[in-house]
Amino acid sequence: MATANYDINDIKRRMQGASASLKTELSGLRTGRASSHLLDPVMVDAYGSQMPLVQCASVTVPEPRLIAVSVWDKSLVKAVEKAIVDSNLGLSPATEGQTIRLRIPELNEERRKELVKIAHKYAETARVAVRHVRRDAMDLIKKLEKDHAISKDDHERYSGEIQKATDAGIVEIDQLLAAKEKEILTV
Structure with missing residues (x-):
């Protein structure tokens, strides 16, 4: 008792x-190698509210120094791109249709x-x-x-x-x- x-x-x-x-x-600290967790803190202004990037796109790592973000809704591509740039991760997105490619530079x-x-x-x-x-x-x-x-x-x-x-x-x-x-x- x-x-x-x-x-x-x-x-x-x-x-x-x-x-x-x-x-x-x-896991969010960049180590020079690509990691899908690198984008976990990124919040996208979508549908009038802030939502995590992983809720509006799939994040894959096709190469050791490349992250590919496949946006599900075509209308959100610009918003996702802006959110990545604004996140201060030091990544510059290259957009190809609904896929955003992020090259991870050498540290x-x-x-x-x-x-x-x-x-x-x-x-x-x-x-x-x-x-x-x-x-x-x-x-x-x-x-x-x-x-x-x-x-x-x-x-x-x-x-x-x-x-x-x-x-x-x-x-x-x-x-x-x-x-x-x-x-x-x-x-």
Whole structure:
């Protein structure tokens, strides 16, 4: 009964949410190779509202340095093209009918270092999110102990569980960052 408010699995799930968010952000970083996920954040002004590019076109990678966007509705080709240009991804679209081709240029050394810095910012944001979950969980067990819902021994045990989950979350974030950093710096 005393542990009804404390759920380590919920805490771990919330911490893994930070890792999942980081994976999404890192997938959008361009590494010099074409990836369909590169266009995930692009929003198109279609039918009077903003909608994700993937909801109005199919994105394929026919070659390592080429992304092909096949727009389903002919009337949206210009809007998709404009959205890609406005997204600041550094891509210049070449339109052929309802297909937009995006050549991925080689990354120079300076741009690679810039992308690594951005990846580090994303990772730090994820680490902060994990620490916020830890702080909330620690506050909860302090409150439960103060309200005499759990014993001092339970408080210590739960604190250890929370810290282990936090450490595991930070390690996972660091591994994701290291993999992405290696991918970016590989020529």
